[in-house]
Amino acid sequence: MPKITLPDKSKRSFKEPITINQLAADIGPGLAKSTVAGKISGKRVDASDLIAEDCEVEIITSDTEEGLEVVRHSCAHLLAHALKQLYPETKLAIGPTIENGFYYDFLLEQKITEKELDKIEKRMKKLASENYEVVREVVSKTKAKKTFKDRNENYKLKIIKDIPDGETIALYHHNEYIDMCRGPHVTNTRHLKAFKLTKVSGAYWKGDSKNEMLQRIYGTAWKTKKDLDKYLENLVEAEKRDHRKIGRQLDLFHFQEEAPGMVFWHSKGWTIYRVLEDFIRRQQIEAGYEEIKTPQLVDRRLWEQSGHWDKYRENMFITEIDEEHANEKRVNALKPMNCPCHVQVYKQGLKSYRDLPIRLAEFGSCHRYEASGTLHGLLRVRAMTQDDGHIFCTEEQIESETKNFIEVLSHTYKELGFEKFDIKLSTRPEVRVGSDSVWERSEVALEDAIKNLGLPYEISEGEGAFYGPKLDFVLTDALQREWQCGTLQADFNLPERLDTNFVGEDGVKHRPVMLHRAILGSFERFIGILIEHYAGSLPVWLSPVQVIVLNITDKHSEYSKEIRNSIKKNGFRVKSDLRKEKITYKIRDHSMQKVPYLLVVGDKELKNNSISVRARGGVDLGSMSLSKFLEILKKDIEKKN
Ligand SMILES: [Zn+2]
Numbered sequence: 189m190p191k192i193t194l195p196d197k198s199k200r201s202f203k204e205p206i207t208i209n210q211l212a213a214d215i216g217p218g219l220a221k222s223t224v225a226g227k228i229s230g231k232r233v234d235a236s237d238l239i240a241e242d243c244e245v246e247i248i249t250s251d252t253e254e255g256l257e258v259v260r261h262s263c264a265h266l267l268a269h270a271l272k273q274l275y276p277e278t279k280l281a282i283g284p285t286i287e288n289g290f291y292y293d294f295l296l297e298q299k300i301t302e303k304e305l306d307k308i309e310k311r312m313k314k315l316a317s318e319n320y321e322v323v324r325e326v327v328s329k330t331k332a333k334k335t336f337k338d339r340n341e342n343y344k345l346k347i348i349k350d351i352p353d354g355e356t357i358a359l360y361h362h363n364e365y366i367d368m369c370r371g372p373h374v375t376n377t378r379h380l381k382a383f384k385l386t387k388v389s390g391a392y393w394k395g396d397s398k399n400e401m402l403q404r405i406y407g408t409a410w411k412t413k414k415d416l417d418k419y420l421e422n423l424v425e426a427e428k429r430d431h432r433k434i435g436r437q438l439d440l441f442h443f444q445e446e447a448p449g450m451v452f453w454h455s456k457g458w459t460i461y462r463v464l465e466d467f468i469r470r471q472q473i474e475a476g477y478e479e480i481k482t483p484q485l486v487d488r489r490l491w492e493q494s495g496h497w498d499k500y501r502e503n504m505f506i507t508e509i510d511e512e513h514a515n516e517k518r519v520n521a522l523k524p525m526n527c528p529c530h531v532q533v534y535k536q537g538l539k540s541y542r543d544l545p546i547r548l549a550e551f552g553s554c555h556r557y558e559a560s561g562t563l564h565g566l567l568r569v570r571a572m573t574q575d576d577g578h579i580f581c582t583e584e585q586i587e588s589e590t591k592n593f594i595e596v597l598s599h600t601y602k603e604l605g606f607e608k609f610d611i612k613l614s615t616r617p618e619v620r621v622g623s624d625s626v627w628e629r630s631e632v633a634l635e636d637a638i639k640n641l642g643l644p645y646e647i648s649e650g651e652g653a654f655y656g657p658k659l660d661f662v663l664t665d666a667l668q669r670e671w672q673c674g675t676l677q678a679d680f681n682l683p684e685r686l687d688t689n690f691v692g693e694d695g696v697k698h699r700p701v702m703l704h705r706a707i708l709g710s711f712e713r714f715i716g717i718l719i720e721h722y723a724g725s726l727p728v729w730l731s732p733v734q735v736i737v738l739n740i741t742d743k744h745s746e747y748s749k750e751i752r753n754s755i756k757k758n759g760f761r762v763k764s765d766l767r768k769e770k771i772t773y774k775i776r777d778h779s780m781q782k783v784p785y786l787l788v789v790g791d792k793e794l795k796n797n798s799i800s801v802r803a804r805g806g807v808d809l810g811s812m813s814l815s816k817f818l819e820i821l822k823k824d825i826e827k828k829n
C-alpha cells in the first residue's frame with residue numbers, strides 16, 4: 189500500500205504496488221505520454237519499475253535534460269538492435285550517451301562507412317515505428333553469462349567479468365535482441381522518433397591503444413523533429429565556421445607537431461591580434477589601469493610561496509638550469525598565471541590607503557600543460573596570452589571596482605559584436621580561506637555592483653574559488669553557443685600568502701583585497717571565438733586587409749599603386765593585386781578572402797580620377813572619388829560593426 193510523495197509535496201496512496209508509468213497515468217494522460225523514466229527516493233529507475241513502499245517519487249519526462257538522456261541512451265540500444273538485424277555477426281561492446289547524442293562500439297569484419305549509415309538509420313526508424321515494448325529483466329550473474337555466451341557476445345562477457353558479485357545485473361529485451369545495462373531506458377520505442385546517425389570512426393576497446401580497434405557509430409537524438417533539425421542545421425553551420433578551417437583558408441595561423449598547442453601566427457592573423465590588443469589597451473588606460481610586463485620564467489621559490497607548486501604543478505612547464513660558474517642548480521617554471529608576479533610589482537615600496545585602488549594590467553604570456561587530446565585549435569592551447577589584470581583595493585572598494593569592471597567589459601563586448609552576455613555569481617564553497625564575515629561582505633559587494641547596473645544574473649551557490657567569490661561572464665555567439673570569457677575573482681588568500689600590505693588611515697598595516705580580472709580571457713581563444721562568430725568576415729576595423737585595389741589591365745597598374753599608397757598614407761590596411769589575371773578571377777579570389785572592400789580600376793576610373801567600389805557580399809557601391817571612399821571607410825571603422 190504505497191503512499192507516494194511527489195516533488196510538489198502532494199501525496200497519493202494506492203492499494204497495490206504500481207509502476208512509474210501507472211502513477212503518471214493516474215496523474216494525467218499528458219504526463220503519461222511523455223514519461224520516459226522516474227526516480228524513487230532519488231534513484232533513477234525505469235518507468236516500468238514498481239513502487240511498493242512509501243517513498244518520494246519523481247517522474248522524468250522527455251522534455252527535461254534527464255529525460256533526453258534516457259532517450260539518447262535508448263537510441264544507442266536501438267542502433268545496436270538495427271545492427272544485429274542487418275549484420276548478425278556484429279559483436280556489441282558499449283553504447284553510452286554523450287553530449288547531444290550517443291554512440292555504440294562494436295566489432296564487425298565488414299567496414300561500416302558513411303554510406304551504410306543511411307541503411308542502418310532506416311532500420312532503426314522501422315523498429316521504432318513498431319512501438320515495441322522494452323522489457324527489463326533482473327538476472328543473476330550466471331544467467332547473464334549464459335545469455336551472452338549463447339549469443340556469442342564476448343565483449344558483454346568481458347564486461348560481466350568486471351561486475352562485482354552482488355551487483356544487480358539487468359537485461360533489456362528489445363524483441364529478439366538483448367542488451368545489458370544499468371538503465372534506465374524508455375519502456376517503449378515510441379519515444380525514439382527524432383534521431384540521426386552522424387558519423388563513423390574507430391575506437392579501441394576500453395579506449396586502450398594496446399587493444400583491438402572496434403568500429404563506432406555516432407548519433408544524435410532529440411525530443412522533437414524540430415529540435416533535431418535545428419541541431420543539424422547548427423552543426424553544418426558550425427562546421428563551416430570552424431576557426432581552424434577558416435584560419436587555413438584566410439592564412440591566419442597554423443599549428444605544428446613541434447609545438448603542440450602553441451600558435452604560429454601568420455602576418456594576417458597577427459594583425460587581428462595586434463588590433464585587438466590595441467583596442468583592449470585603450471580600454472584599460474581609460475579605466476585607470478597601469479600596464480606592466482613581468483618575467484615568463486620564474487624561480488620555483490615564488491611558486492612555492494604562492495602555492496602553485498603544490499596545487500598546480502602538473503600543469504606547469506618546469507625548466508632547469510645549471511648556472512655554469514656558480515655551481516648552483518636553479519629550477520624555474522614558465523608562469524602559468526601572472527598573479528604572483530603582479531604582487532611583486534605591488535610590493536615595491538610601501539603603499540598607503542591613499543594609493544588604493546592600484547590597477548595593474550598585463551598582456552601576460554602564460555604556459556599551461558594540457559593533455560594533447562584536449563587541445564583544440566585556438567580554443568584550447570598550451571601557450572596563451574591573457575588580458576590579465578589585478579586590482580589591489582580595500583574591502584570597501586570592491587563594489588565600485590566591480591561596477592567599473594563590468595562597465596568596461598560590457599562596452600568591450602558590445603564593440604566586439606556581442607550584444608548579450610550572462611553573469612554568474614559563485615559564492616562560498618565548503619572548503620575556503622577567510623572569515624565568514626569577509627566572505628559575506630564581498631559577496632554582497634559583488635552582488636550589489638551587478639544590481640546597481642540593473643543587469644540580470646544567476647547565483648551558483650558554493651561554486652566560488654576557495655580564496656573568494658567570483659563572477660563569470662558568458663557570451664552568446666551568432667550560433668547561440670555560450671562561451672565563458674570574462675571573470676572577476678576576489679582573493680583573500682594570495683595577499684596573505686605573499687605578505688602584501690598597505691598602511692591604513694589608522695597608521696596600521698592591513699591586507700589589501702586582490703581582484704583578479706580578465707575580459708577576453710585569452711587573446712588566442714577569443715580570436716577563435718571571433719572568427720567563428722563572424723564566420724571569418726570580421727568587421728572592417730578588425731579585418732587584417734581592409735581594402736584591395738585591383739587593376740583591370742597593365743595600363744592601370746600605376747594608377748592602382750597611387751590609389752593604394754594614398755589609402756595607406758591615411759592609416760588603413762590596404763594591398764593591391766596587379767597580377768595579370770582576369771578581373772572576375774581576382775574579385776572572386778579576394779571575396780573568398782573576405783576582404784571588406786575591393787576597388788576596381790580601369791579605363792573609366794583612370795579617365796575620371798575615380799574608383800569603383802565593391803563591398804563585401806558582392807554589394808556594388810558604384811564609382812566614386814577616393815576622398816568619398818575614405819570617408820565611408822572611416823565611418824565604418826568608427827562604428828565598429
Ligand atoms: Zn543501456
Ligand SMILES: [Zn+2]
Nearest residue numbers: 526527704705
Ligand atoms: Zn590573477
